[in-house]
Amino acid sequence: MTAHSTTAHGTPIEHQGHGHHWETSIAPFAVVFGVFFLLPLTFSMHFVYHNTILTAVFAGIGLPLILFGVAKWIDEGLTQKPLVAGLAGVGMPIFIVSEIFIFLSFFATYWMVRLSTYSWPPEHTPEMPVLLPLFMTFLLITSSVTVHIAEEKLEHGDLAAFRKWLVITVLFGLAFLSCTTFEYHHLLEHDFLPSTNAFSMIFFSITGFHASHVFLGLSIFIAILLPALGGRVNKTFVLCGSIYWHFVDVVWIFVVSQIYFW
Amino acid sequence: MSDAHHGFNLREWIFTTDHKRIGILYLIGALSAFAIAGTFAIMIRMQQYGPGMQVFDSGSGYNTALYFHGAAMILVFLIPALTGFFANYFLPLMIGAKDVAFPRINAFSVWLFYAAIILALVSLVIPDPPDVMWTGYPPYSVTTEGNTAFYVFTVHLLGFSSILGAINFLVTVIYMRAPGMGWNQLNMFVWTILAAFILQLIFIPVLASAVTMLLFDKYLGTHFFDPAMGGDVLLYQNLFWFYSHPAVYVILLPAIGILFDVIATMGKNRIFNYKVCVYAGIGGVLALAGEVWIHHLYVAGVPDWIRVGMMITTLLISVPIGLMLMSLWGTLYKASITFNVAMHYASACLFLLLIGGLTGIPLAMTVMTANLGQTSFVHAHFHFVMALFSTFAIISGIYYWFPKMTGRLAEGKLAVVAFWFNIIGVNITFWPLFIIGVQGMPRRYFSYEQFPQFAPYHHVATYGSFLVALGMVLTLINWIKSAFWGVKSEANPWHSKSLEWTHTPNPPGPGNFPHDVTVSADWTPYDYVK
Structure with missing residues (x-):
């Protein structure tokens, strides 16, 4: 059972942590590994190993992951209500x-x-x-x-x-x-x-x-x-x-x- | 009780934002790092068994082992186990909160920690592994063929993870305590975690900038640490130890906090001098932690007025730590002690901290350090404090809260036998290093052909380390066995008064508390003697 309430505009707001199910979010995971590919790996491929192809590949993996994660995170932040506002x-x-x-x-x-x-x-x-x-x-x-x-x-x-x-x-x-x-x-x-x-x-x-x-x-x-x-x-x-x-x-x-x- | 899904759901674990599950993720990562870095410790000990090459082909192989052992033990095992696992799992329960203030940022922290583990493991298999120990001193770290970048990024990832953790837990403790819970009603563990995160928040950024400059020097051609071009080679050491000495207290304080909770609960006793311990003990460490780092640079060529000043602060910081140790002993006074496995390790800790602390006092003095600083005396000293005391406190805490996490007990013969292997093993390993340290055994060297007379002591130390390895393997087997097939525990097996035992089931479900928690003005978690 998830606790629900509504805002003044009538959109449902989920309460974090009040429910009786395990809370999950894909956003932090996506951002972390986006950052992991975009910063340490891309930097190392370029400046340490001078490998242009892998530099591009890692940046190409990292950037979309970050953008996806951040968008998801913001969306959740706008729809879910924190434990303490x-x-x-x-x-x-x-x-x-x-x-x-x-x-x-x-x-x-x-x-x-x-x-x-x-x-x-x-x-x-x-x-x-x-x-x-x-x-x-x-x-x-x-x-x-x-x-x-x-x-x-x-x-x-x-x-x-x-x-x-x-x-x-x-x-x-x-x-x-x-x-x-x-x-x-x-x-x-x-x-x-x-x-x-x-x-x-x-x-x-x-x-x-x-x-x-x-x-x-x-x-x-x-x-x-x-x-x-x-x-x-x-x-x-x-x-x-x-x-x-x-x-x-x-x-x-x-x-x-x-x-x-x- | 909750009506949560039963059974294992991988997706729910990987994407979890629940503080207890994040805590378990930290524990798995930290213990894996402990196992791998421990294996390196055994290899280092075997290499030191006699002069000449024993297990490594070259000095650089030995350097890589030192790098991984040091960096992983401190940054990936000790700090994440204490401020990641214990803080995540038990702090919200202790203060009656449903979760931390920012659950998603919490998940962000734990996966940054795993990203760092991945990077550290990758750095072992690449052809040019980092070989800069855990300190990364220039000029070697800038000129080496090894991949210093991976060292830097491992520090960055872990540092960012800890800073976010600090924000999370500071806000959680300040704003999410159960209604009615005043500052003097907090568990000692909560206080020590608060202090540890204040230190992390202030000092990690300095380490982060130091290694960033290292990165720039090595890969972008800047000259931060190159005196020939107007840089300053000592600058790195200053910035590095400005964080890394307080890091010792980031580890020490939560370890002491665990011991307070274990000892008070097992002794059914009040904390001896609670307020003195919190405000003078923890407060004193906080006040002095950032003013002692020069004792790592006594022989590096710093002006005398700084050396003597920091010698005084270094000696002074043993006062608040002494206060806390006295409180630990005082908590045993007139206690009715249940001597379970957690208590075995806790009492060993009282001894280990005493040895580690007392051997630190000569090292605080500039004249002594001039002679002892580069010997295995230092090596033995900081292993007594960091490796032995803190690790034993972690093991004690895991045994103490084992029923909370699994609903089962991990007591029994195997646990006690493993304990004796551990405590005897660590003493056999590190006492010889004190002795040969005083006689001039240099530390960090991969071989010691010039000093064949020290070989017998190294034999003893190496055999001792095998004993520890055996004890640790048995401990791990015991935990895994008990988690699945152990004796079921009652709800509050130690009859604790602390909220995590009295108000939640074992293990707690989503949202932690079946009913909202409030506490009365005369409640404390150590409410045993009235």
């Missing part, structure tokens, strides 16, 4: 604690490397842009405001406005990533590669790691947006996405001040 809003800040420590170890590495050399920046470092990072800061801070507005709209039940402001946020994020791509392209053209010197490895690892967070934040927003087009929204999920986005924003302030303006 809203706990993800606490889980996300706890996750961010561990994120902070990843960034801290990269920054600590940077400080250790920089403070133990006599001249900085090291040889072969081209002139770093000044205006571009300022513009990128503007983009991110604005996007933090727009996602906040989106949340407000959702709080007032205005789904159309919520979607609009979320789209605007995603556009700002995409603009940020385009700036990153442009800047990387420019630096690589001037032979400033990750392996060039002590600054390049720090620069690419910290900004790259941050950019990957922007990418993840955008993916979360798109994962919220797609079901929202059909009118399905989970407020806790939106809250988590927005907390994460604000975190990515705050980290960028540290990245900019440490990497570009010190």
Whole structure:
């Protein structure tokens, strides 16, 4: 017997854990093995074994698995009711604690490397842009405001406005990533590669790691947006996405001040 | 009782999001890793039997064995058994929760753990296996022909799994305790798991970044650990031990937590100094865990002020651990003890932790470590704490909760005989290493032609390890036999007051509790003496 109740819209909601059957979900399994193929195996095939065919095969297995798993996971998250509602809003800040420590170890590495050399920046470092990072800061801070507005709209039940402001946020994020791509392209053209010197490895690892967070934040927003087009929204999920986005924003302030303006 | 499906359904196990089944999945993975890494331990011991090549063809074969033994025992057996299996199965039951806060993320964690196992096993059969021990120190790990990437990714997968586990269990304990359950009414095991996950959450990311830099250095040509190009080779050791010393407490604390639950229940007694133990003991370890790592780098060339500072913190951290050990002994005071198999192992643990702890004190001192640091004295010390104490605590916990998981008892002659093989075997194996360690037997070497005088001690140690292997095999046989054909257990065989025994059937069905659980203000899980 499964316990059922209905939402205001009349769609059935399953209660997790209340029922007398074993709960299952295929989503976590699919995502894990998608990640397993896409990251460790694809990386190893390319960088360790230089095997192009297997690289493509493993990536080709991994990516669809992840997309399928994530879609399934989101679908379940929108239809099932958790044991205690809203706990993800606490889980996300706890996750961010561990994120902070990843960034801290990269920054600590940077400080250790920089403070133990006599001249900085090291040889072969081209002139770093000044205006571009300022513009990128503007983009991110604005996007933090727009996602906040989106949340407000959702709080007032205005789904159309919520979607609009979320789209605007995603556009700002995409603009940020385009700036990153442009800047990387420019630096690589001037032979400033990750392996060039002590600054390049720090620069690419910290900004790259941050950019990957922007990418993840955008993916979360798109994962919220797609079901929202059909009118399905989970407020806790939106809250988590927005907390994460604000975190990515705050980290960028540290990245900019440490990497570009010190 | 539940009207769940009876019989075995593979699909329901693989895609399960139930915390008990996920716990069992962790147990299967962890014990498999224990068996394989244990086999490597025996091979390492056989190689050390005499000087020269004994079982391996080359030093690099020996290095791979060391890599797999160390990495698998710590990262795939000890940590997942304690924070994966025990935490998953028993923590929600102890606090009266129907499941963890995020069941799907829990399933995600366990399959990340299995992905790591697969990667670790694959790394044994590829032509260029990792040979970087479990530490992966550069520059060797960057210049070696071995596949350091698989080492890095194994750490990544396990680390991510643990971080998600940490989020899950922190939220579960904070928000999903049964109505009425205050913080001072938690099982000691719940407290220690909470502390272990706080450590995992904060420190794993640092290890993850360290091995990521290793990956970049080896495969993308960066110079994080290359002093010639402005990097810093000690940076890796700092980042690595910044996690890996607290990892010792990630293992030690839950092991102590299991012992508290076993000893208090079997002794029908209160926890001696519960609040001191929780707030000063566990709290003290939490406060100091991140400020001791330099004692792994005493001879690596760090400034004296850091060495002396961290020597003091290292000595200091024995105080909270001593408090917990005293509480364990104090819990035995005026107890009426049922000396079952779990209690056999628990009392052995009290002895093993004492030896392991006391031999750690000289190693905390910079002057002693300068001489002892690279000898088998260290080897014996950390095996007493990590391998023997923690493993015995795990075995004790499995015996204690065996009826909960299977509805059957695993007691009996076979279990006791296996126990004596184990406890005698481990002492025969590791005491000789203390002795020759003091005399200068270097650790990590695949051969010791320069020191033929140590061969007799190695003979003894190797024979001791055979005894342990026998004891472990018998233990495993006993568990498998008992799980299927053992004596049926009554509902609460140890007459415990803890929720997992009083409010759920053996084994618990979906949703755990037939009726919602509430506890009164004067209830505690150790409510034996009024």
